[in-house]
Amino acid sequence: MPRHHLTQRHKAQKEQNHLWELPSGSHVWVYLRHSPGDKQTIQSQAVEMQKWCADSNWIIERMFVDEAMEGSREDRPQFQEMLRLSRHEPQPVQGIVLWSLSRFARDQLDSQFYKAELRKRGYAVISKVDDVPNNEMAPIYEAFIDWKNQRFLDDLATDVRRGLTYIVGQGYWPSSVPPRGYRSERVEIGYRHNGDVRYGQTLIKDEAWFNMVSLAWKMKLESNASYFDIHETTHLYKVPSTYGLMFNNLIYAGVFVYGGVKYPMNWQDGERFCEPYITLEDFQKVQENRLRRSFSMIHPRALVSHYLLSGLAYCGCCEDAERKSKLLGQNDNRTPDYRYYKCSERKNTRSRQCTMPVISCWRLDEAVIDLLRQHVFTPEYIASELQLVQQELDKKIDHSHDQVQQLTPLVQAQQSKVESLIELITRKGMTPILEKQYDVANQEWQRLSAQLTQAKQQAENAQDPVGYQLDAQMLLNDALEIVDQKDIPQKRDLIAHFVERIVVYPDRIIVYFKFRVDDDMTHERVAHLDSSPLRQSLVYVLHPPVAIKLIRRGGRDGCRCDVDQRGVGTRG
Structure with a gap:
């Protein structure tokens, strides 16, 4: 086709894309949507749209109806079906008419995106209620209407949350x-403005x-x-995996977690x-039992990652918002030498809810390493840990000796019985009764003998740890040597032995250890309250938290990490 004709064709298509009106005799589709709880019905919309199309002399080819579907959802069946058919060639109709732009989509981005796609394909998208002029001001009017629809959705969500929070309070x-095991009972709680009873x-x-x-909680x-x-x-649910949600729900202990508040x-x-099924103390014991049955899975990519804290660092902003999101290591394509950690929520979904900025790898890595150097990889800490081990071993030795003293006469008595x-049996011969008595007595004797042997082995294996002082010092030197090397996998494996996870905020980090921290540091054992239950992490959290103050000085190379006395040191 000659270039002149192509140019004219493109101009005509652009003019069609900017049409907010349809000529008489055009073939159209009608899209209708009804939100859950709306007082307006689909039937009333359909009647009015048919009348409007008849007055405008438009021919309705098909009506797409999504009933009781929120406008914020993209997965509306008829909406997606309409978009699919609109991509067919040749163009089946000239336009798509709506009751209002809010029926098309409530989300501002979705509304503008799908309307642009339709208009790019040559369709006119027209609303009956919204008065959008057919001139150069039409995009501005329509953009303001989309913003207003989005604002309505946000305000409605805020009002609903406020009302529900008040009800819960x-x-x-x-x-x-209601949760399984409970039922709801309706009661009068007041009156509405119109005099109706509020329940x-x-x-x-x-x-x-x-x-x-x-029975399930007892088991x-x-x-x-x-x-x-x-x-x-019990057969409380259809599949066994659902029981994890029940045992994770504090409502069974009488505490309701709503919006992150108890x-x-x-x-x-x-x-x-409400009336609980178990006490809070028993609920915490159940969480400990669940942890004993759980196992941590590490993605294979994290094992070969070139980033030191892969699989250990979590976004604090997402955690405060009751989302669990890890920090992923990345390279800047413009400057490959610049490596940073970025929230996976922001990276994968481009969420605007997470405010966590990217953090340079060297700042976060060196902060954690300095923390381990100052408070873990030290002779003082090793000495204190060996002292604790000595105390524990003394308790185990005493317990083992007590067991040996208790089990020895029992074993001897049972042996005499056998x-x-x-x-x-040698004198009287074997009879069914004697055989049964012998089997029971012999099994009990073997059980007690096994317990006695185990107790003696535990008493023998409990040795004085002072003899391992030199080995501990050698291990400490090996750990420091690994920290000084550039082998990322070895260094990450070493850190994972001591650190359970690291929660990173824009201005600080909180390090959760797998062991007791130094007594010279202020620390406390805490029950970590996550999004839904009172789940004990059974970790020691540095308190006050390790605070890393991230200060930008000039450009990227001017970034500075200052850590106060509660933290891990200072880097210029």
């Missing part, structure tokens, strides 16, 4: 579906599920039964949101 359940829902134990839910608490065994016994506000004083039965 008053002690009422905010959802229509709330309180949680009470469901008699139909009470025994099975109580997990006393015998640390697996989810599969609990499922085979209700009632004075739950620590003994007040409860010998007496053998002598009786």
Whole structure:
């Protein structure tokens, strides 16, 4: 095709893309959407749209209807079907007409993106309610309408959260579906502005599920039964994996976690949101039992990663927002020598909710290494740890000796009983009763003998750790040598032996150790409260936290990491 004709064709297509009107006789699709709870019905929209199209002399080829679907969702079936058909060639219709732009999409970005795609393909997208002029000001009008629709969605979400938070604060359940083992009971809590009665829902134990839910908690608490065994016994849910959510839910201890806040506000004083199935102390024991059955999985990429803290560093901003997101190491394509950590939530989803900036690798890596140098890889810490080991071994030795003293007479008595039965069988002959008595006595004797042998071995294996002082010093020197090397996998493996995870904030980090930290440091054992339950991490958190002050001086090369006395040192 000659260049002149191509140019004219492109101009005509651009003019079509900017049309906010359709000529008489055009073939159109009608898209209708109805939000859950809207007072306006689909039928009323459909009647009005048919009348409008008839008055405009447009021919309706098809109506796409999404009923009871939020405008913030992209996965609306009829909406996606309309987009799929719009990509066919030749163009099936000339335009798509809507009741309002808010019916098309509530999200500002989604609305502008999909309208641009449709108009790029030659479709006119027209709203009946929104008065958008067909001139050069049309994009500005439409952009303002999209912003208003997004603002309405945000304000509505804020109002709903505020209302539900108030309801929860008053002690009422905010959802229509109660947890398994409870049922909701509707009660009057006041009156609306129009005089209608306002109702709330309180949680009470469901008699139909009470025994099975109580049994499930008892099995997990006393015998640390697996989810599969609990499922085979109780059949509370369809699949065994769902029991993890139940054992992770503080509501069964009478504490409701909503929006990251625990209700009632004075739950620590003994007040409860509803009648509990177990106590908080038993709930914490269940979490410890779950940890004993759990295992940590490390992605194979983290094992060969070229970044020191891969798999250990987590985003503190996302954690505060009840999301768990790791920090991923990356290289800057413009300057390959610049390496940094970035929140995986921001990297993978481009989330605007995470405010965590990128952090240079050298700043975070050296801060953690300096912390280990000052408080872990020291002779003083080794000495204190050996002293603790000595104390623990003394306790084990005393316990083993006590066991030996208790088990020795029991073994001797049971052995005499077995010998007496053998002598009786030799004189009288074997009978079914004697055979049964002998089997029971012999099994008990073997069980007690095994316990006695184990207790003696534990007493013999409990040695004085002072003799290992030289070996400990050699291990310390080896650890410091690994830290000084540039072998990232070895260095990361060494850090992983001491550090469970590192929560990174824009201005500080919190390091969770797998062991006791030095007594000279201020530390406390804490029960770490995460998004849903009171889950004990069983770690020691530096308190005050290790504070890394990240200060930018000029450009990237001017970044400076100053760590105060609570932290790990200073780097210029």
